[in-house]
Amino acid sequence: MTRAVLSIGSNLGDRLAHLQSVVDALGTDVVGVSPVYQTAPWGPVPQADFLNAVVVAEGGEPREWLAVAHRLEQSAERMRAERWGPRTLDVDVISCRQGVDLEFSVEILSDDADLTLPHPRAYQRAFVLVPWLAIEPDAVLTVDGQVRPVADLLARLEPVERDGVRRTDDALTGPVS
Template identity: 45%
Template sequence: MSATRVLTRAILALGSNLGEREGTLQSAVGDLVDRPEVRLQNVSPVVSTKPVGGPAGQPDFLNMVIAVETTLTSRELLAHCQAVESLHHRTREVRWGARTLDVDIIIYGDEQSSDPVLTLPHPRAGERAFVLYPWSLMDPNATLVGESVAQLAQSAPDMAGIFHVPDEPAALAP
């Protein structure tokens, strides 16, 4: 007899700055929840952001955040996210370089881990408006390690470079 798996809420951040960015994000959301162990709970608006870190001269990113409930473990969810990145032709050549798709696990329930393969909560999420701002739009009461996500977004160094994307695809809406 197999053990019953616990349903855990996770926040995933998606970004794209190469190719058909909006289409990639739309398709990636579908791919991430296209298995019975992952259920979509909520979707943020899409925002346009300047690249943070990495090589100079990169195109702007489109970023969004989704909330899911999953019975996958955090490691299984990471493997699933990386498989979806690969499906969208993600390559890992330069750290923080341009990419067709990036999917990060920001939080996985209350799990805390300092494992370099999967650090939870995401170690830089609290400083990145490109994660925090769309998350705060999706869930104005969200907290990250006990702090208001909306307040963290307002004080993040990259907040000034965020713009709303007009006419976001209706298929991204919950």
């Protein structure tokens, strides 16, 4: 069993509903949901702000998480017409760990063309790191072969990048036990 960190974002349509659809689809596999943040788009394409969150879930293997991410994007009618363009839903597999106990789990590393783990640019993106830290303050991520605290990675980003991640009053609801 793996523990996956999924970054979710939307800047088209009912953004909050698109994010909630991920939590709903993952159901009882969800072990944590971050607050919702509003962020400026990343990349060169002019577009509306995103709503972003992070979901931590337990379940299948890394390729299964990728398949789930693609299925959820398709359900939200995501179009992949333009790199870094607007989207109804973006689901990225940021990290997978073998074992569910964060302290004793091992991060899965992959250089596969279809699934690079951890996500190769996650450490550069405050819209991933801020929500992740909100639910896993002791999170770590392998960068350039070294395990680094996510809090340290966030601290190394430019202040404008960190300050651009603004917590909203919106909330995603997890599964009811």
